[in-house]
Amino acid sequence: MKKERLNKVIDKLKENNFIVKVVKDEKEAESCVLKLMPKNSSVSMGGSVTLNNTELLKKFREEYNFFERFLQPDWESTVNVMRESLLSDFLVTSTNAITENGELLQIDSGGNRVAGMAYGPKNVIVVCGVNKIVKNRQEGYERLYYVGPLNSKRLKHNTPCNFTGKCENCSTHMRMCNFVSIIRDGKRPFGNVIVILIEKEIGY
Numbered sequence: 001m002k003k004e005r006l007n008k009v010i011d012k013l014k015e016n017n018f019i020v021k022v023v024k025d026e027k028e029a030e031s032c033v034l035k036l037m038p039k040n041s042s043v044s045m046g047g048s049v050t051l052n053n054t055e056l057l058k059k060f061r062e063e064y065n066f067f068e069r070f071l072q073p074d075w076e077s078t079v080n081v082m083r084e085s086l087l088s089d090f091l092v093t094s095t096n097a098i099t100e101n102g103e104l105l106q107i108d109s110g111g112n113r114v115a116g117m118a119y120g121p122k123n124v125i126v127v128c129g130v131n132k133i134v135k136n137r138q139e140g141y142e143r144l145y146y147v148g149p150l151n152s153k154r155l156k157h158n159t160p161c162n163f164t165g166k167c168e169n170c171s172t173h174m175r176m177c178n179f180v181s182i183i184r185d186g187k188r189p190f191g192n193v194i195v196i197l198i199e200k201e202i203g204y
């Protein structure tokens with residue numbers, strides 16, 4: 001990515017009250033996240049290919065009060081943890097698109113990620129690669145519906161796009177894209193949203 005384009009996005013994000021940190025790779029992103037989080041604080045994590053490329057999940061389980069939603073015995077317990085995690089000290093997640101105007105766009109099946117990014121957790125840290133940068137909202141929406149089928153396949157949701165590889169505009173129970181959110185401003189009651197931008201292509 002051209003430096004001027006990246007700088008423009010960073011400036012716009014800052015104008016919109018996001019705190020921005022730029023790192024070169026996943027390892028640096030990981031230490032940047034951990035430095036921001038006092039040990040033993042409570043943390044929830046959004047499902048994310050980007051974050052799965054780091055050791056953060058392991059660290060959260062070992063050194064923090066982690067809202068463990070990934071290893072619950074059944075869906076009801078998973079949903080209960082997701083509800084409780086809306087009161088965490090930190091939500092660490094990724095986003096699906098960042099516009100050149102400095103907005104974050106995300107798509108969600110259950111809604112817990114878009115809910116937590118909007119309200120609840122005291123602090124929100126967003127980790128993402130520069131490949132998520134798009135020109136505008138229109139390009140962002142296109143990116144969201146490119147991501148839907150990929151997530152459907154990854155999470156084995158029984159949706160048409162899992163099999164065809166493209167959005168079929170379904171209305172199935174396990175739809176990947178029930179919730180779409182735009183965060184236009186990073187202001188929050190306890191501290192603004194922190195965006196850690198990794199200067200490489202990672203996740204989707």
Ligand code: SF4
Nearest residue numbers: 148161167168170176
């Ligand atoms: S609407 Fe259905 S087919 Fe389209 S991306 Fe969402 S889950 Fe897949």
